[in-house]
Amino acid sequence: MASDVILETRGLTKEFRGFVAVRDVSLRVKRGSIHALIGPNGAGKTTVFNLLTKFLQPSNGNILFNGRDITAVKPADVARLGIIRSFQISAVFPHLSVLENVRVGLQRPLGNSFHFWKSESVLDRLNGRAMELLEDVGLAGYAHRPAAELPYGRKRALEIATTLALEPEMLLLDEPMAGMGHEDIDRIAALIKRVSANRTILMVEHNLSVVSNLSDWITVLARGEVLAEGPYAEVSRHPKVREAYMGSGHA
Known part of the structure; x- marks a missing residue:
């Protein structure tokens, strides 16, 4: 049901002077879930976050929050919406x-x-x-x-x-584990799980063990496009995902 989807993007595209950083990305984030956005460096994850929070304006596509088109909404108003x-x-x-x-x-x-x-x-x-x-x-x-x-x-x-x-009704976490040791990672992961009880979380995260333990659903980006989606067990076995991460060692 549409009401189960809190955030949706349709054909989200961002071009910088001929370079396409994000191409035709369509996301559906389920209400009350922890949804991870992962991918190799340069995959377009942060650009997607900047588009969602309106720090960047998309070249093409639409962003919907609670069924409302917020593509043209200003950053401060996006925050007020939750x-x-x-x-x-x-x-x-x-x-x-x-x-x-x-x-x-x-x-x-x-x-x-x-x-x-x-x-x-x-x-x-x-x-x-x-x-x-x-x-x-x-x-x-x-x-x-x-x-x-x-x-x-x-x-x-x-x-x-x-x-x-x-x-917030929806919390966007940009690499919450960056620069942390194991003890801090475990503490913050437990915290994220706890605060997700009554809100939706979309996070960009490099630590795949954190992603596997926390996430209900994962979207993998590569070169600005959606490469695969699904639960971790399914995504981690995807041949194209394994190829994208080969030699990189992290998301």
């Missing part, structure tokens, strides 16, 4: 405390984002929800520490908490 992207580079305010970082995210839906001059009494009302989010991502014990002091993996957890503060 599609929030967490960037590959950790995006936190380093000199604010962990709690204050999440509180900034909570202010945005209230229409007073970044109003640091608001009275403490107004901001303190947000502390309860901020602490709940920090509890969800395992950072409650770090609430009053400057974000700059967090280890890398926990900064990524903080970034996810601030993203969740915006109450």
